[in-house]
Amino acid sequence: MMVDTHVFNSPLEASVRAVSFLDSYYPKSLDFERLMKIDYILVNSGDFGGPESLHPKIPNRKGELSSRRETVRAGLELMTRFELIEIILTHDGIFYRATEKANPYLELMKSNYSTAIRRRSEWLVNELCDAGFENFDNNLSQKVF
Helix, strand or coil: CCCCCCCCCCHHHHHHHHHHHHHHHCCCCEEHHHHHHHHHHHHCHHHHCCCCCCCCCCCCCCCHHHHCHHHHHHHHHHHHHCCCEEEEEECCEEEEEECCCHHHHHHHCCCHHHHHHHHHHHHHHHHHHHHHHHHHHHHHHHHHC
């Protein structure tokens, strides 16, 4: 019996990107819409003045942001089940934050791709602290919409 396993652009890949970013962003939390944008920026970091993009450029990326909605949602659910991400309910909405188990999990991941995700996550957290989300939102709007 052949098992069909896809890792590239899968919920598993999105979950690793989410937990990596949220671990770098700890103890802060983010809502789903921002995490979806973060995932897009991490994959295409070279387009935003960061390290070389994780994935190769594709000609038309107009629908890429909206197409990753379910993949990112499934990835967040996966990491929530593994207790690497927690859900925080507030008056402002639903937010996601890394748990204390996230960093030890990420430290076990030694592949080139995993370490590349961590480097981009740290880069993006530093950029967000300096420039804020508004700068990335404007830049994202120009590139995606």
